[in-house]
Amino acid sequence: MGRCWQVTRAERRLLAEVENSSLCWEVRALVQQCGRWQSSPTFLLRRLNESATPANRESPTWPKNANQLGAALKSFAPGLRLKSVAVTYSRNSSYGGRLWHLRQLEQCDEPEPSTPRKGRTDQEAMYRAGYLQPLRKKPLKLKTTENNLKH
Numbered sequence: 727m728g729r730c731w732q733v734t735r736a737e738r739r740l741l742a743e744v745e746n747s748s749l750c751w752e753v754r755a756l757v758q759q760c761g762r763w764q765s766s767p768t769f770l771l772r773r774l775n776e777s778a779t780p781a782n783r784e785s786p787t788w789p790k791n792a793n794q795l796g797a798a799l800k801s802f803a804p805g806l807r808l809k810s811v812a813v814t815y816s817r818n819s820s821y822g823g824r825l826w827h828l829r830q831l832e833q834c835d836e837p838e839p840s841t842p843r844k845g846r847t848d849q850e851a852m853y854r855a856g857y858l859q860p861l862r863k864k865p866l867k868l869k870t871t872e873n874n875l876k877h
């Protein structure tokens with residue numbers, strides 16, 4: 727019957743960026759082949775360089791080092807999530823470097839970041855899609871005054 731969700735303008739822009747990026751194609755191929763991938767950015771770049779064509783590796787947009795790869799993965803992460811690939815990173819305490827985690831998301835009728843459902847605000851949907859960072863709420867400090875205690 728088709729999908730029951732609508733793609734927003736921002737999601738369309740992200741999808742176009744992912745479709746036009748040779749790096750994203752290689753990341754998606756790696757995840758489809760392995761299912762999950764976890765490694766340092768240096769090792770991940772080496773693996774992507776092995777599978778990429780020479781033309782892609784020589785492209786000006788192809789990352790030349792681990793720092794460029796990390797920046798590219800961070801910028802493409804929301805678009806890759808729309809293509810069912812989760813991209814996250816963490817710190818490895820044993821050597822102090824970062825580990826990149828790539829995994830295939832489960833296929834379902836409605837992908838994880840979608841337009842807001844009933845009861846979900848636009849801000850919540852944007853947070854789930856990775857556009858917003860969580861807010862750190864400070865505890866509310868109440869001033870006790872003599873008037874507050876009388877009631």
